[in-house]
Amino acid sequence: MNRFLEDFMFQLNDSETDWLVSQNVIPHKKYFGGSLPYAFTEQGIAMLSSILHSEMYYVIYSNHVRIMNQIALYVDFLCFIAVFSNRYEKPIN
Numbered sequence: 001m002n003r004f005l006e007d008f009m010f011q012l013n014d015s016e017t018d019w020l021v022s023q024n025v026i027p028h029k030k031y032f033g034g035s036l037p038y039a040f041t042e043q044g045i046a047m048l049s050s051i052l053h054s055e056m057y058y059v060i061y062s063n064h065v066r067i068m069n070q071i072a073l074y075v076d077f078l079c080f081i082a083v084f085s086n087r088y089e090k091p092i093n
Contacts, residue, residue, distance in 0.1 A: 008044030011036050 012020070017036055020026045026037060040048065051057055 007041070008047060009038050009040045011038050 013036065017026070017029060020037075021028055029036070
């Protein structure tokens with residue numbers, strides 16, 4: 001958030017956030033960890049758009065997705081090992 005000047009984004013107050021939640025525009029504040037969300041001005045959206053359409057964004061995002069997929073596979077593998085090892089650690093009667 002340090003990249004964006006205060007002229008391009010601002011934090012919503014409690015009443016604005018409550019109104020957006022009541023209109024089902026955003027989830028409840030608890031999904032933000034109790035923090036108030038930020039909103040972007042028209043110029044801020046233009047800045048975001050230029051960042052999101054850059055080639056570097058695609059490289060970073062695709063690497064991020066690849067890493068998250070590998071983490072998910074690793075967690076699945078650890079769960080499989082835990083279940084498998086629990087089956088054979090029980091004494092055989």
